[in-house]
Amino acid sequence: MRTTITGALEAVGAVRDGDTVLVGGFGMAGMPVELIDALIEHGAGDLTVVSNNAGNGDTGLAALLAAGRVRKMICSFPRQSDSWVFDDLYRSGKIELEVVPQGNLAERMRAAGAGIGAFYCPTGVGTPLAEGKETRVIDGREFVLEYPIHGDVALIRAHVADRLGNLVYRKTARNFGPVMATAARVTIAQVSRVVEAGDLDPEAVVTPSIFVNTLVEVPR
């Protein structure tokens, strides 16, 4: 399907109550703040949010949590020096938490995007995060069966897109973007600039357009 270019509020209209939303970023690097602001305005709630962290400070993901729109967080590292919004919600029992090792978070979304049914992974063997999960010994080593994480919608931030939706990223703001783009039914990418087809070096494209449904240009 052809990638569309719209405003942020129109783009996040794809999110419905109860959806699983993949939110890019590692801390604030690569966080699609303007898309999240639009999602707050849009009003969808009862969301499951998958993101590395559970919000920093009072903006971006933290603002979505503060607005009471998130039922459950799936993340690797919720507790940080500036995660007071999440900490309060968690301690008062107002939000569910699933802690996932960071690499498993990435690989489970990669598996979703690649059509993999499940995979055996060495991470977490013998720890509380593997309790109750199927294990198997392969070549003498124990592995844990991990299932994909599918998103209904992915909100990511890239650097530059062409009109077809091919994306390039900037430095460590790339982080989860390319993986999340593959793992959701609808991927919305916030970019600093949209250029014409042919203006990006095809050898430098990181996320091919097939994974991107909607572009939102937010100059930075």
Add this chain to the structure above:
Amino acid sequence: MTALDKEALARRVASDIPAGAYVNLGIGQPTAIARFLDPASGVVLHTENGMLGMGEVVPDAEADQDLTNAGKQPVSELPGAAYFHHADSFAMMRGGHLDVCVMGAFQVSAGGDLANWHTGAPDAIPAVGGAMDLAAGAKEVWVMMTLFAKDGTPKLVPACTYPLTGKACVTRVYTDVATFLIEPSGVRVVDTFGISADELTSRIEVPLDIRVL
């Protein structure tokens, strides 16, 4: 000889990192090791948020919010740096491409079990980040910590009482008062700083091979 301060401990670990190694330095104290690596040694730093060839932490005035380390501090980019997404970054660990990682710890067991992500306290918010992936994936998992907690209890123990991060993964433990190698035959002490062999063996419940001292 006295116990090593934080800087001296970081220097001690840095001196053991092989030339040309690909290395991940954990959040917190291990980050300081980078300052004591000889630039001529060709050690390449990996940061799990998606970069090889990471430089030093930079002052806020030079900060680029798109360029941070795993602790979300602004860093610099060295010549020859490469960026990649998270699935590739953790494939580098699990796939056995990363030579060494250095992490802090609450406890390490005599068999190399690592506990460093969760105290298990009822009011604690669990947060694991990349610790379990590093523990399971890096070729060598080194721990850098004080040997004794603030209340004096040893952190090198017969069996961990905190929730585990990884099983039988730690190969070396660098502490302020001694360096330990975790080997199939047991725990070997390679050097000490400001502590006698008698005091060390009396305060640690783990059997120690200290013949070389």
